[in-house]
Amino acid sequence: MGKLFVFMGKSASGKDTLYREILKRNPTLQPVIPYTTRPIRAGETQGQEYHFVTEKEMRQMEQENKIVECRCYQTVKGPWYYFTAEDGQIDFEKGNYCLISTLEGYEKIRDFYGEKQVVPLYIEVEDFQRMERSLQREKKQEAPCVAEVCRRFLADEKDFSEEKLKAAKIDKRIMNEKLSEAIYQIEGILKSGR
Numbered sequence: 001m002g003k004l005f006v007f008m009g010k011s012a013s014g015k016d017t018l019y020r021e022i023l024k025r026n027p028t029l030q031p032v033i034p035y036t037t038r039p040i041r042a043g044e045t046q047g048q049e050y051h052f053v054t055e056k057e058m059r060q061m062e063q064e065n066k067i068v069e070c071r072c073y074q075t076v077k078g079p080w081y082y083f084t085a086e087d088g089q090i091d092f093e094k095g096n097y098c099l100i101s102t103l104e105g106y107e108k109i110r111d112f113y114g115e116k117q118v119v120p121l122y123i124e125v126e127d128f129q130r131m132e133r134s135l136q137r138e139k140k141q142e143a144p145c146v147a148e149v150c151r152r153f154l155a156d157e158k159d160f161s162e163e164k165l166k167a168a169k170i171d172k173r174i175m176n177e178k179l180s181e182a183i184y185q186i187e188g189i190l191k192s193g194r
Contacts, residue, residue, distance in 0.1 A: 002092040003193050004032070004113060007100045009123035010156035012133035014176040015100055016049075018123060021179070022098065022186055029190070032089045032099035035061075038080035042140055050082075061085055069101075069108030073155070076147050084109060092117060096190070103160055107168050119194055121186055122165070125176045 007015045023031055035051045037058055046052055053061075058081055061067055070083035084105060090097050090113075098121075101109060110118040125133075134149045172189070176182045 001117065002094065002096045004090060004092075004109065004118045005029075005096065005098040005121055005190065006106045006109060006118060007098060007121045007123065008103055008106050009125070009176075010130060010160050011152045012130040012137065013123045013125045014133075014179070014182070015123045017179070018174075018176065018182055018186060019098065019100055021183055022190070025183070025187070026190060028095060030089075030095060030097045032084070032097050034082060034084050034099060034101065036080065036082045038075075038082070039077075042142060051085075055079075055081065058083065061087075068112045069105045071102060071104055076145060076151060086112075103164055103168055103170070119189065120168070120170050120172070121189060122170045122173050123176050123182070124173050 007019050009015045019031075023029060033047060033049075033051055035053055035058065037053060037055050040046065040050075040052050044050070058067075058070075062070070066085045066087060068084040068086050070081060073080050073082070082102075082105070084099065084101065092113075099109075106118070106120055110120075131149075131153060134153065135146070138144045138146065138149050174182050174185045
């Protein structure tokens with residue numbers, strides 16, 4: 001039986017970079033593409049980072065019981081939904097999968113598929129470095145919004161609090177100070193399956 005490896009961490013912790021690099025180095029690992037109602041960002045491609053859908057499309061999937069987990073963020077630009085769907089992307093008989101989610105999303109995914117099938121990959125970076133990365137990323141957007149960067153930073157402090165990490169049984173942390181070392185740690189987890 002395959003496994004589902006869930007990358008998670010605070011915004012700008014480097015999870016997207018690590019995720020892409022791990023997929024490049026492990027061609028049998030299949031990506032699970034999540035869904036969002038937020039606007040597509042500069043450099044993103046429909047169906048690659050996310051399936052970008054309308055809220056109406058999301059509600060239809062919800063009525064069809066296709067949503068595994070869903071999170072809503074009240075942003076300065078209105079509510080944005082992020083979710084994982086049971087849409088045929090995951091078949092544990094066919095191999096291993098990975099996706100990027102949040103701590104809350106990970107818990108719901110783990111509860112849906114089972115603790116033996118779902119493996120957490122929690123990525124950490126020092127706070128000043130995360131803020132600098134967030135601001136640099138935001139500067140590249142068509143309409144940069146520093147308030148949104150600040151909102152995400154503060155929300156992450158609550159969403160990934162030590163109490164919540166402990167409650168979710170996240171006991172391994174991957175420090176992303178040096179990319180090669182973080183990749184080495186993740187590949188060790190992929191090989192061991194836990």
